[in-house]
Amino acid sequence: MTLLPWLLTLLQAALFAAAAPLLVGWIKKVKARLQNRRGPPLLQVYRELWKLLGKEAVMAHTASPVFRAAPYVVFSATWLVAAVIPLVASHLPSAAMADVIVLVGLLALARFVLALAGMDIGTTFGGMGSSREMLVSGLAEPALLMVVFTLTMSAHTTNLASVMDYIAGAGLLLRPSFLFALGALVLVAVAETGRIPIDNPAAHLELTMIHEAMVLEYSGINLGLMEWAAQIKLMIYGTLIANVFFPWGIASELTPVALLIGVMAITIKLALLAIALAVTETVLAKMRLFRAPLFLNVAFLLALLGLLSHVILEVGA
Amino acid sequence: MAISLQLALAAIAVMLCAGALAFAAGARASRINDLYFLLLGASGTLALTAGLGGLMASTPPATTLPFGLPWLPWHVRLDALSGFFLLLIGLVSIAVALFGPSYVRGLAHGRDPLSVLGGFTGLFVAGMLTVVLADDAFLFMVAWELMSVASYFLVAFQHEQAANRRAALLYLLMAHIGGLCILLGFGVLAAFGHGFDFDSLRNALPPTPWTTVAFALAFIGFGMKAGLVPLHAWLPEAHPAAPSHISALMSGVMLKVAVYGFIRFVFDLNGDLHWGWGVAVLTIGSASALMGALFAVVQTDLKRLLAYSSVENVGIVFIGLGLSLVFLSTGHRLLGVIALVAALYHALNHALFKSLLFLGAGAVLHSSHERDLEHMGGLLRRMPWTGLFFLIGCLSIAALPPFNGFVSEWLTFQSALQAWQLDSGVLRSLLPIAVAILALTGALTAAAFVKVYGVAFLGRARSRRIRRAREVSLGMRAAQAWLAVLCLLLGVLPMPVVALIDAVPRQLLGIGLAQATRHGWLWLTPVAPATASYAAPLILLCLAFAWWLVRMLLGRARLRRPRRSDAWDCGFAPPDARMQYSATAFAQPIRRVFGVLFRIDESIQNDSGTSRYRLQIADRAWESFYVPVARAVQAASRRVTWLQSGSIRVYLGWSLATLLILLWVIS
Numbered sequence: 001m002t003l004l005p006w007l008l009t010l011l012q013a014a015l016f017a018a019a020a021p022l023l024v025g026w027i028k029k030v031k032a033r034l035q036n037r038r039g040p041p042l043l044q045v046y047r048e049l050w051k052l053l054g055k056e057a058v059m060a061h062t063a064s065p066v067f068r069a070a071p072y073v074v075f076s077a078t079w080l081v082a083a084v085i086p087l088v089a090s091h092l093p094s095a096a097m098a099d100v101i102v103l104v105g106l107l108a109l110a111r112f113v114l115a116l117a118g119m120d121i122g123t124t125f126g127g128m129g130s131s132r133e134m135l136v137s138g139l140a141e142p143a144l145l146m147v148v149f150t151l152t153m154s155a156h157t158t159n160l161a162s163v164m165d166y167i168a169g170a171g172l173l174l175r176p177s178f179l180f181a182l183g184a185l186v187l188v189a190v191a192e193t194g195r196i197p198i199d200n201p202a203a204h205l206e207l208t209m210i211h212e213a214m215v216l217e218y219s220g221i222n223l224g225l226m227e228w229a230a231q232i233k234l235m236i237y238g239t240l241i242a243n244v245f246f247p248w249g250i251a252s253e254l255t256p257v258a259l260l261i262g263v264m265a266i267t268i269k270l271a272l273l274a275i276a277l278a279v280t281e282t283v284l285a286k287m288r289l290f291r292a293p294l295f296l297n298v299a300f301l302l303a304l305l306g307l308l309s310h311v312i313l314e315v316g317a
Numbered sequence: 318m319a320i321s322l323q324l325a326l327a328a329i330a331v332m333l334c335a336g337a338l339a340f341a342a343g344a345r346a347s348r349i350n351d352l353y354f355l356l357l358g359a360s361g362t363l364a365l366t367a368g369l370g371g372l373m374a375s376t377p378p379a380t381t382l383p384f385g386l387p388w389l390p391w392h393v394r395l396d397a398l399s400g401f402f403l404l405l406i407g408l409v410s411i412a413v414a415l416f417g418p419s420y421v422r423g424l425a426h427g428r429d430p431l432s433v434l435g436g437f438t439g440l441f442v443a444g445m446l447t448v449v450l451a452d453d454a455f456l457f458m459v460a461w462e463l464m465s466v467a468s469y470f471l472v473a474f475q476h477e478q479a480a481n482r483r484a485a486l487l488y489l490l491m492a493h494i495g496g497l498c499i500l501l502g503f504g505v506l507a508a509f510g511h512g513f514d515f516d517s518l519r520n521a522l523p524p525t526p527w528t529t530v531a532f533a534l535a536f537i538g539f540g541m542k543a544g545l546v547p548l549h550a551w552l553p554e555a556h557p558a559a560p561s562h563i564s565a566l567m568s569g570v571m572l573k574v575a576v577y578g579f580i581r582f583v584f585d586l587n588g589d590l591h592w593g594w595g596v597a598v599l600t601i602g603s604a605s606a607l608m609g610a611l612f613a614v615v616q617t618d619l620k621r622l623l624a625y626s627s628v629e630n631v632g633i634v635f636i637g638l639g640l641s642l643v644f645l646s647t648g649h650r651l652l653g654v655i656a657l658v659a660a661l662y663h664a665l666n667h668a669l670f671k672s673l674l675f676l677g678a679g680a681v682l683h684s685s686h687e688r689d690l691e692h693m694g695g696l697l698r699r700m701p702w703t704g705l706f707f708l709i710g711c712l713s714i715a716a717l718p719p720f721n722g723f724v725s726e727w728l729t730f731q732s733a734l735q736a737w738q739l740d741s742g743v744l745r746s747l748l749p750i751a752v753a754i755l756a757l758t759g760a761l762t763a764a765a766f767v768k769v770y771g772v773a774f775l776g777r778a779r780s781r782r783i784r785r786a787r788e789v790s791l792g793m794r795a796a797q798a799w800l801a802v803l804c805l806l807l808g809v810l811p812m813p814v815v816a817l818i819d820a821v822p823r824q825l826l827g828i829g830l831a832q833a834t835r836h837g838w839l840w841l842t843p844v845a846p847a848t849a850s851y852a853a854p855l856i857l858l859c860l861a862f863a864w865w866l867v868r869m870l871l872g873r874a875r876l877r878r879p880r881r882s883d884a885w886d887c888g889f890a891p892p893d894a895r896m897q898y899s900a901t902a903f904a905q906p907i908r909r910v911f912g913v914l915f916r917i918d919e920s921i922q923n924d925s926g927t928s929r930y931r932l933q934i935a936d937r938a939w940e941s942f943y944v945p946v947a948r949a950v951q952a953a954s955r956r957v958t959w960l961q962s963g964s965i966r967v968y969l970g971w972s973l974a975t976l977l978i979l980l981w982v983i984s
Binding site: 056057058059060061062063064065066068072073075076077079080083096097098099101102105106108109111112115116118119120121122123124125126127128130131132134135137138139141142145146149152153156157158159162216217220222225289290293300304307308311312 | 694695697698708712715716717718723727730731734736737742745746749750752753756757759760761763764766767768770771772775776777840846847848849850851852855856859860863864867868879880881882883884885886892894896897898902903904905906907909910
């Protein structure tokens with residue numbers, strides 16, 4: 001075992017965290033353009049993050065240690081997921097550390113702690129946000145796992161890098177199960193990252209918020225970490241869609257040329273995905289909370305259809 | 318006779334002595350309190366050691382004891398399966414022994430309740446230990462009934478409340494129906510095996526329809542004791558009614574004894590496995606997991622919520638067992654072993670975290686006399702240690718990495734994802750649906766325990782009793798610490814645990830998980846490294862590293878202490894404790910989305926200006942299962958009332974006629 005792959009893993013993890021705000025900035029820019037606005041500059045998100053990380057934190061009198069530890073746990077768990085997901089190169093040593101189910105588990109850990117932090121101060125908004133988050137994620141997580149199962153039952157592995165290899169080899173279009181799974185994953189991603197039509201990241205009316213309600217009491221570096229973790233999470237889902245279903249271009253060996261191609265490929269893929277997200281967010285309106293289960297049921301049914309079509313049509317064929 | 322078996326028998330003897338001592342002490346029982354729990358701890362340690370010995374021994378030691386019927390001495394045997402469950406009982410007994418002394422002191426009231434409590438606890442634990450060791454159907458049933466009846470008295474311990482008396486009666490009734498089914502199941506095997514010792518039963522190999530009959534009887538009997546849907550309704554009544562350390566023993570251990578019985582009966586004694594059984598177990602297990610989780614989310618009584626969550630976790634164990642049956646009966650023996658190991662691992666995990674949570678609930682109850690979540694809040698500040706341990710329990714039960722609940726669920730997922738290897742299309746599509754239900758269950762459990770921890774331990778106190786709560790004694794904290802540390806260890810170091818459990822399938826099925834342990838203690842690879850791997854120690858290390866990195870590099874403001882201020886009040890009146898989200902409110906979205914599965918009775922009464930909101934959520938199992946059965950029994954007994962003329966001569970005539978008919982039947 002050489003040191004180089006581990007170094008590259010660390011580098012990729014750092015790149016992931018560093019690029020996540022850029023993705024959010026890009027989405028904001030595209031959305032603004034679609035709405036005939038100039039929009040904030042691309043790097044504005046970095047400036048805000050830098051400002052928050054340097055600011056003094058203010059906490060409510062009732063805040064407990066859970067409230068203080070939560071930003072670190074949420075950020076660490078989310079970042080760890082980002083470190084394992086193949087971004088630029090697919091066969092890094094971190095991939096063996098955690099398979100897809102562990103990644104889903106780590107995201108669940110981040111969410112659990114975030115929801116606890118929402119309830120910690122004892123304000124109404126925090127509890128409301130936590131309660132709604134647990135509903136939305138409670139319905140989204142099974143759908144996400146079903147997507148995972150569809151892929152892993154075809155690829156016969158739950159290791160993400162191996163799944164990508166399999167899809168790159170097999171091709172996407174010939175398999176109805178993958179198309180269903182892709183549709184389901186897109187819906188889950190929208191719900192889990194708190195985008196329109198489930199949640200509005202720019203919400204300022206407290207009664208409609210989910211994620212923003214949970215972090216309402218945070219400030220300073222704590223808020224910065226929470227925001228950053230949310231941005232990384234958005235990029236995680238984007239990368240999953242881009243690299244699992246369209247794995248072309250990802251570096252399968254660790255040469256400089258391949259890595260360069262990998263960086264370019266993922267940049268283009270994420271930029272295109274972000275435009276798609278911005279367009280849907282512009283044309284759709286946010287749903288009422290109790291319409292969200294319907295939305296997620298569609299995701300779950302799509303995933304289930306994918307799994308069943310795999311089991312019925314594809315096995316043995 | 319090997320030393321491990323002697324240790325196990327000594328554990329039983331110590332427990333019986335402790336029980337006898339408590340009965341003998343009578344009204345002075347509170348004086349021997351410490352000695353009593355010392356004996357319980359000694360028995361737990363003995364059982365733990367014996368269990369480890371049983372798991373490591375290559376040939377199971379067996380012996381006969383000079384008790385029982387003249388032609389049937391009591392057989393005991395300590396194989397790996399028994400050893401595993403002895404270990405489980407031992408681990409929880411030690412925690413209860415640490416927790417008990419100060420907790421029981423808080424219960425001392427009335428004439429001589431402590432002696433009754435201690436005596437029956439002794440019999441209860443001794444019964445459980447004996448069930449696990451028994452090697453013939455006769456001793457098994459005797460010990461099983463000892464366990465059931467002794468625990469009846471523990472459920473009925475606080476019998477001043479009518480609800481507890483009702484729960485105890487229901488519990489006794491269900492335990493006996495279940496016991497009857499198990500007895501009949503053994504009877505079917507014994508009829509073909511010509512003997513009651515397990516060796517004869519094992520070699521009985523009854524013809525096809527009879528094995529299925531035996532399986533069905535065992536499934537109903539053990540399933541009833543384990544609290545599977547739709548027979549579960551007694552469990553959330555009975556378990557919370559007992560004192561908390563007994564609830565921990567009942568939910569944490571006794572349910573596992575039922576799981577043991579099921580594994581022993583189906584995997585060991587009953588003949589060839591059939592995939593149909595696997596499907597039945599999988600279906601019932603999935604239903605239990607889902608219903609248990611849903612009902613846990615909407616409960617507001619802490620101990621009741623934990624009891625419903627036991628239904629859910631037993632469901633998960635049975636999902637694993639069902640998968641194992643499906644795989645084993647279709648010839649995929651290695652996959653069957655993975656599923657069995659997953660089920661056993663989850664049984665052990667559930668014993669640990671459910672006992673931990675029940676002891677935590679007991680600590681809260683002891684310190685504030687409060688079980689209702691709606692009155693709690695802010696306990697973390699008042700009971701920091703209990704709060705920390707309870708948090709570990711919540712994280713474990715919600716199956717989050719790197720804690721122990723995650724490992725067993727991961728193993729269950731891994732075995733189910735190998736469904737593509739099956740030949741039958743029906744099974745291939747059925748297994749993933751069970752897995753989807755398991756995934757939904759996991760998410761709902763997380764919601765339930767965010768609610769529990771958020772409402773009880775975070776936020777602000779909602780009642781005066783809670784405001785006055787103080788941290789509990791050292792012993793009670795030590796008991797929780799012991800279980801919390803075990804939860805973390807079993808989550809971070811799954812490899813040694815899997816290697817230990819591996820002895821069970823090696824002895825039971827003749828095949829082990831060689832693959833899983835081949836890659837060192839760091840990597841858990843149940844099928845193959847290319848298929849799936851999980852390195853729990855590395856995950857924990859990376860989390861800690863990321864935390865450290867963030868603190869070191871990012872916190873430009875980290876050295877300054879955070880300023881404290883008021884919470885954001887939107888510019889209106891400052892928020893008070895009553896404005897917090899309540900437990901009922903937290904569960905409202907889930908209650909509404911899954912409304913069809915509950916029987917919700919919700920009303921707002923508006924009289925003289927003040928409105929009162931009333932909400933009742935009933936278990937559908939009552940009206941759809943229990944009530945019809947009760948009505949049928951009543952109707953049947955009304956039918957036969959014409960036999961009761963009141964004349965003794967007629968009764969004697971009936972007895973004689975029955976005797977003659979029976980003699981004619983058997984001749």
